[in-house]
Amino acid sequence: MRVRVDGVSVVVDDTTILGGVDLVAEASTITGIIGPNGSGKSTLLRCVYRALRPTTGAVHIGPDDVWRSSARKAGLRTAVVAQDHDLDNDYSVREIVAMGRTPHKGMLDRDTAVDRTIVDDALERVRMGWAAHRVFATLSGGERQRALVARALAQEAPVLLLDEPTNHLDIGAQLELLDLVRELGLTTIAALHDLDHATAYCRRLVLLHGGKAVAEGTPAEVLDVDRVAEVFGVRSAVVPHPLTGRPHVVTASIG
Numbered sequence: 001m002r003v004r005v006d007g008v009s010v011v012v013d014d015t016t017i018l019g020g021v022d023l024v025a026e027a028s029t030i031t032g033i034i035g036p037n038g039s040g041k042s043t044l045l046r047c048v049y050r051a052l053r054p055t056t057g058a059v060h061i062g063p064d065d066v067w068r069s070s071a072r073k074a075g076l077r078t079a080v081v082a083q084d085h086d087l088d089n090d091y092s093v094r095e096i097v098a099m100g101r102t103p104h105k106g107m108l109d110r111d112t113a114v115d116r117t118i119v120d121d122a123l124e125r126v127r128m129g130w131a132a133h134r135v136f137a138t139l140s141g142g143e144r145q146r147a148l149v150a151r152a153l154a155q156e157a158p159v160l161l162l163d164e165p166t167n168h169l170d171i172g173a174q175l176e177l178l179d180l181v182r183e184l185g186l187t188t189i190a191a192l193h194d195l196d197h198a199t200a201y202c203r204r205l206v207l208l209h210g211g212k213a214v215a216e217g218t219p220a221e222v223l224d225v226d227r228v229a230e231v232f233g234v235r236s237a238v239v240p241h242p243l244t245g246r247p248h249v250v251t252a253s254i255g
Ligand SMILES: Nc1ncnc2c1ncn2[C@@H]1O[C@H](COP(=O)(O)OP(=O)(O)OP(=O)(O)O)[C@@H](O)[C@H]1O
Pocket: 012, 017, 035, 036, 037, 038, 039, 040, 041, 042, 043, 044
């Protein structure tokens, strides 16, 4: 299922946080949103997953305008792993993951055997089955991140939105998570800080700077050396990865 963002702007208290951003995420591909801190990556994702209504512009998931259809429909279409974890509760990991089933159920429906199997499978897929009965808030940052990915898997939505999904994860877990995301084959939009991950895993990138999309295209097109220097203030080069031979982005400070 394709995601299309057309001219989305967000204005808060007379400040333009996003200014007319366009993005197309083709079905079954990973699209990366990159950009420095405060460039608008999370804000853009929030407009897509229906947490923040754009001031102008539209977001379509498949044929539907996200902001003209119901929250429930959005829940069936989009699963989200966001950055802000609500820790002020005693929910178990299993209960958190089971919340992924909510859009599939009516108000009074209880979990079925099918729901339970889907939740167990999602936990196993992220290697968190052992933690099913732990209180979510007591997990480490990386464990929490994996549990939230399990919740997104349990949701069985065709579109996956990830806000810095590798946050808190050790290097092995980072690559494992990104490999899993690629393997899932969903329409994925991920805000990423690591330019090398963006290059290795994303079909296309959108580069945000000061709330504007300043470049869009393949990683090779977007990560032009001069543009990276201007936007991130670092030197960069794309070299063959010594282990895999694939394009590898290396960076160094300008000073
Ligand atoms: N509700 C709000 N009110 C005022 N300013 C906001 C609001 N939400 C976001 N901003 C500002 O909008 C800008 C973009 O924020 P956003 O979180 O989207 O950036 P980001 O690219 O995801 O940053 P980071 O890489 O640091 O996570 C920031 O300057 C932020 O302070």
